[in-house]
Amino acid sequence: MGDGPGCSIGGGVEIMTSDATARPETSMIEPLLADAGALAALCRPFMLWPPALEMAQRLAAAEEFARRREAPAFAVAVLLGPTGAGKSALFNALIRREDASPVSDAVRCFTDRPYVAAVPGLEPLIRIPPELNPQFIAADLGGAVLCDLPDIDGAVREHWETARRLIELSDIVIYVTSPDKRADFRVHAEVRRWAARKRWLFVMNRADQIPEHERQEVVQDWDRRLCQAGFSPDAACRFLVSALQPHRFELADLRRAVLERDYGRDGYRLRADGICGHLQHAAAEELLEPLRAKAAALRAAEERSREKVQAAYRKSWSRRRAEEAFRQAVAQQVWRWTAERTSAFAALTAWLRTRWYHLTATYRLFRLGFYRFSLWGAAAASLDALRAILTGVLPLQRIQEALGPALEAELDQVAHDVRRTLEDHGLPRPAEPPKVTPPRKPDEPTDHGPLDRGLDWLMRRLGAEPGDSQLLEEIRTAVDEAAEEAASRVARRWVDVVANALPFVILADASIRIGRAWVASGWYAGETHDYPPLGFYGLAAGLLAVSVLPGYWLIATRIAAQCKHLKPAERFRVTSPAVLEPLAARRRELEEVIRKAEDLRHRAVQARTLVSAGLPGAVAAGEDRDGVASPAGPSPAIAESR
Numbered sequence: 001m002g003d004g005p006g007c008s009i010g011g012g013v014e015i016m017t018s019d020a021t022a023r024p025e026t027s028m029i030e031p032l033l034a035d036a037g038a039l040a041a042l043c044r045p046f047m048l049w050p051p052a053l054e055m056a057q058r059l060a061a062a063e064e065f066a067r068r069r070e071a072p073a074f075a076v077a078v079l080l081g082p083t084g085a086g087k088s089a090l091f092n093a094l095i096r097r098e099d100a101s102p103v104s105d106a107v108r109c110f111t112d113r114p115y116v117a118a119v120p121g122l123e124p125l126i127r128i129p130p131e132l133n134p135q136f137i138a139a140d141l142g143g144a145v146l147c148d149l150p151d152i153d154g155a156v157r158e159h160w161e162t163a164r165r166l167i168e169l170s171d172i173v174i175y176v177t178s179p180d181k182r183a184d185f186r187v188h189a190e191v192r193r194w195a196a197r198k199r200w201l202f203v204m205n206r207a208d209q210i211p212e213h214e215r216q217e218v219v220q221d222w223d224r225r226l227c228q229a230g231f232s233p234d235a236a237c238r239f240l241v242s243a244l245q246p247h248r249f250e251l252a253d254l255r256r257a258v259l260e261r262d263y264g265r266d267g268y269r270l271r272a273d274g275i276c277g278h279l280q281h282a283a284a285e286e287l288l289e290p291l292r293a294k295a296a297a298l299r300a301a302e303e304r305s306r307e308k309v310q311a312a313y314r315k316s317w318s319r320r321r322a323e324e325a326f327r328q329a330v331a332q333q334v335w336r337w338t339a340e341r342t343s344a345f346a347a348l349t350a351w352l353r354t355r356w357y358h359l360t361a362t363y364r365l366f367r368l369g370f371y372r373f374s375l376w377g378a379a380a381a382s383l384d385a386l387r388a389i390l391t392g393v394l395p396l397q398r399i400q401e402a403l404g405p406a407l408e409a410e411l412d413q414v415a416h417d418v419r420r421t422l423e424d425h426g427l428p429r430p431a432e433p434p435k436v437t438p439p440r441k442p443d444e445p446t447d448h449g450p451l452d453r454g455l456d457w458l459m460r461r462l463g464a465e466p467g468d469s470q471l472l473e474e475i476r477t478a479v480d481e482a483a484e485e486a487a488s489r490v491a492r493r494w495v496d497v498v499a500n501a502l503p504f505v506i507l508a509d510a511s512i513r514i515g516r517a518w519v520a521s522g523w524y525a526g527e528t529h530d531y532p533p534l535g536f537y538g539l540a541a542g543l544l545a546v547s548v549l550p551g552y553w554l555i556a557t558r559i560a561a562q563c564k565h566l567k568p569a570e571r572f573r574v575t576s577p578a579v580l581e582p583l584a585a586r587r588r589e590l591e592e593v594i595r596k597a598e599d600l601r602h603r604a605v606q607a608r609t610l611v612s613a614g615l616p617g618a619v620a621a622g623e624d625r626d627g628v629a630s631p632a633g634p635s636p637a638i639a640e641s642r
């Protein structure tokens with residue numbers, strides 16, 4: 001029997017437990033189950049949608065089914081079919097026990113409880129709910145458990161429920177029908193319902209009642225029905241039998257296929273196959289399709305709201321104040337870029353222009369430190385330092401403020417629309433991220449008084465906690481893009497040359513004169529020292545300072561010209577506005593659900609192909625349920641009736 005350590009039950013069924021985790025199918029299934037758990041958690045916000053709820057329930061059922069994989073290596077096969085097809089008669093014939101499950105010709109929906117044939121020790125392990133009132137029949141079937149079920153198409157609904165609960169527990173479903181019931185709609189609906197999750201054997205009973213010349217046609221017609229349910233029936237999984245004449249037709253083949261097997265060897269693979277089937281079923285196309293439609297609807301709603309946001313911004317950006325603030329911010333940024341893209345004096349003047357407050361603050365602090373301390377000086381230095389710190393933040397804040405309260409009102413309206421869309425779709429709003437407050441030291445007082453509160457307020461006001469950080473980021477991007485473009489036009493090669501020409505000439509002239517005067521003074525030969533007067537140096541420095549002004553003016557005029565016609569309304573694109581975030585977050589989560597479900601199904605199908613080689617029965621082929629595949633060739637028993 002099993003190839004691992006185990007213990008024996010009743011009539012010799014070996015239980016395998018300890019090596020379960022070492023099996024290759026286990027290592028294949030574990031990650032799938034972990035992903036299924038993650039997918040179920042992702043479904044949570046969408047529980048008001050029937051397809052998502054159904055998916056979560058199916059995933060839970062898969063997990064429940066998987067819990068049984070550690071159970072002993074036995075396989076449960078059930079007989080599913082319409083009333084009167086001869087399930088009970090077939091059950092008796094398969095286990096070779098007359099009247100094990102009573103048969104009736106006069107009463108329909110006759111079987112009203114499960115009849116379970118198995119080795120005696122397996123009873124408690126099969127875990128059939130006692131309220132279903134199962135009747136156990138001791139039969140030497142090795143690791144196989146065979147169940148005769150009540151019908152699933154009769155007038156007694158309790159029979160359907162009992163049958164379903166047993167089918168849920170099963171690994172293999174033997175679909176039993178008879179010639180006159182082969183196209184029964186209800187039975188086919190039930191078969192489709194379980195198609196993906198189980199391994200299937202198809203049995204046409206009462207073969208003795210089909211005239212020999214019609215057998216082939218009857219079976220072909222049945223094959224067509226099975227193809228519509230997603231199967232590709234062939235001689236390995238389809239059997240033509242007669243329960244009343246067990247020695248004719250293919251009853252022996254059926255018994256070999258399902259009962260005379262070594263489930264100690266195949267049990268784990270069979271269970272892994274079932275788990276994959278459950279996962280396939282949980283991520284079925286019939287559930288994903290409506291979810292995709294929902295995702296498309298959310299995307300469309302998001303797009304409509306984005307348009308509204310875009311229009312609101314366009315309107316606000318067209319306001320004079322906003323345009324001015326934008327241009328100023330761009331100009332400031334262009335100066336910075338220009339300092340990097342020009343050289344020597346041109347770069348120096350541009351750099352001084354952008355670092356003005358840094359310099360003045362440094363100068364004032366220097367004075368405070370080395371000369372006389374004054375309150376006024378300290379205040380001025382602090383103000384300059386603050387301005388220097390906030391350079392780059394303030395202009396953006398100013399833009400945000402300039403966009404105005406009208407924008408805020410329109411964005412509020414969009415936020416309201418977003419909330420309504422979420423409500424209409426039965427979606428909860430995403431939880432606000434919790435505000436993280438840094439832990440205080442125990443001895444630290446909670447409030448330092450009005451001065452600290454004032455400073456707090458000032459920092460919040462001046463940008464330490466900007467209102468909509470996402471919007472500020474968008475504004476920053478727009479400013480940076482515009483500045484980059486403008487800077488590349490401003491800092492041309494020739495501008496650099498022209499701006500540097502005059503200062504270089506002055507510098508060269510002054511250097512030559514100073515050099516000459518120093519040489520003439522013969523300082524290195526110990527002669528009389530006759531250096532140029534101090535006034536000369538001052539004049540040279542003054543001239544140099546003045547000579548940079550034309551270059552500065554040239555750059556300043558070019559920057560002003562570039563910024564003058566900037567139209568922020570045209571260039572500003574809101575990519576992910578914060579007001580849309582609740583909707584966008586749900587849409588992303590839903591897309592993640594769909595993507596993960598598709599991936600899970602794909603991997604479950606692959607794993608199933610690997611584990612199912614050599615297992616009894618057939619599985620439903622993928623999603624193409626309604627595609628009518630070509631029927632398999634006729635059963636050997638049709639040609640050769642025994």
Ligand SMILES: Nc1nc2c(ncn2[C@@H]2O[C@H](COP(=O)(O)OP(=O)(O)OP(=O)(O)O)[C@@H](O)[C@H]2O)c(=O)[nH]1
Pocket residue numbers: 081082083084085086087088089090102103104105106107108109110111149150151205206207208209241242243244245
């Ligand atoms: N001729 C013929 N009759 C059969 C065959 N199998 C079953 N029968 C008869 O069909 C009738 C119904 O058989 P059951 O086994 O009770 O049918 P069932 O599918 O269990 O029906 P329910 O218990 O009502 O769901 C009985 O009279 C059987 O004798 C068969 O292979 N050939």
Ligand SMILES: [Mg+2]
Pocket residue numbers: 087088089102103110111149
């Ligand atoms: Mg019956």
